[in-house]
Amino acid sequence: MTKLYLALALTTLFCTAAYAQKRKIIDVHFHARSAGDYGNPPPDNPATGKAPNAQTNEAILKTNVGYLKKYNVVKAICSGRLLRNSDFILSDTSRFIGSLEYPDHQNNPLPDTTTFKKLFEEGKFAVFGELGLQYEGKTVADAEFEPYLAICERLGIPVAIHTGIAGPNTPYHGSPNFTIPSGRPLNVEPILKKHPRLKIQLMHMGFPFLEETKALLYVYPQVYVDISAIDWIVPKKEFYQYLKALMTAGFGKRIMYGSDQMIWEDAIGLSINQVETAPFLSNAQKNDIFYKNAMRFYNIK
Numbered sequence: 001m002t003k004l005y006l007a008l009a010l011t012t013l014f015c016t017a018a019y020a021q022k023r024k025i026i027d028v029h030f031h032a033r034s035a036g037d038y039g040n041p042p043p044d045n046p047a048t049g050k051a052p053n054a055q056t057n058e059a060i061l062k063t064n065v066g067y068l069k070k071y072n073v074v075k076a077i078c079s080g081r082l083l084r085n086s087d088f089i090l091s092d093t094s095r096f097i098g099s100l101e102y103p104d105h106q107n108n109p110l111p112d113t114t115t116f117k118k119l120f121e122e123g124k125f126a127v128f129g130e131l132g133l134q135y136e137g138k139t140v141a142d143a144e145f146e147p148y149l150a151i152c153e154r155l156g157i158p159v160a161i162h163t164g165i166a167g168p169n170t171p172y173h174g175s176p177n178f179t180i181p182s183g184r185p186l187n188v189e190p191i192l193k194k195h196p197r198l199k200i201q202l203m204h205m206g207f208p209f210l211e212e213t214k215a216l217l218y219v220y221p222q223v224y225v226d227i228s229a230i231d232w233i234v235p236k237k238e239f240y241q242y243l244k245a246l247m248t249a250g251f252g253k254r255i256m257y258g259s260d261q262m263i264w265e266d267a268i269g270l271s272i273n274q275v276e277t278a279p280f281l282s283n284a285q286k287n288d289i290f291y292k293n294a295m296r297f298y299n300i301k
């Protein structure tokens with residue numbers, strides 16, 4: 001009896017592990033970083049205390065791709081400078097989708113609108129984001145972004161906007177113009193009204209502005225959220241509470257998995273495990289969050 005039980009238990013365990021490995025995942029918030037982007041040496045992972053493997057550009061690329069393969073992340077929206085994105089894309093053209101990040105950690109201006117359109121048409125990027133405008137105390141509704149949003153609406157380019165908060169001491173370290181109100185999800189509403197066909201991804205699911213995020217999701221069906229960073233950087237219970245609230249409110253088809261691994265490649269596994277072990281999510285809901293919702297939002301074939 002005991003042996004049989006043990007054998008059954010082992011079979012179940014094995015099957016669960018095998019299934020978990022097979023689950024297809026899309027990371028909608030992945031960053032193509034370079035050595036030195038976060039200082040030299042870069043800080044340890046704030047959640048695990050682990051030092052990143054970030055001495056060279058080659059090491060960053062290799063380690064990140066290794067983790068993506070390990071966890072069966074079949075697609076990653078690769079946000080960063082276009083030149084660095086191409087290192088990642090060329091290493092595995094079927095896995096990476098380029099995304100134009102702004103600001104880009106090196107104070108490069110946005111390309112003018114003609115170049116922006118041309119770069120898109122040449123396939124250099126497919127998504128406009130991460131727009132980390134909050135770090136500059138700006139919002140996506142500021143007039144300077146209007147011509148870009150008009151192009152995005154016309155050409156069907158999804159726009160991915162950083163919302164919510166940032167790390168401790170952000171205004172004191174490198175982002176003096178950062179403000180909390182500029183990251184509020186409701187700042188997005190004016191552009192939704194002006195551009196009803198614009199696809200918007202609220203990055204970090206508007207955390208911790210739950211009520212504003214719910215309001216936007218209720219009123220504007222074209223808005224999706226990603227759970228990135230919150231899925232590994234804040235206390236697990238807090239992440240679960242927020243995610244559960246969005247699920248309970250009925251938005252399970254518009255929540256997408258993202259790691260926002262930044263310079264810490266171990267965040268990929270960490271964040272996947274948090275979703276995989278969330279006790280309130282069914283298997284079907286996990287498949288939606290990990291894969292299906294992103295397929296729909298990005299129109300991935």
Ligand SMILES: [Zn+2]
Nearest residue numbers: 130162163203
């Ligand atoms: Zn962000």
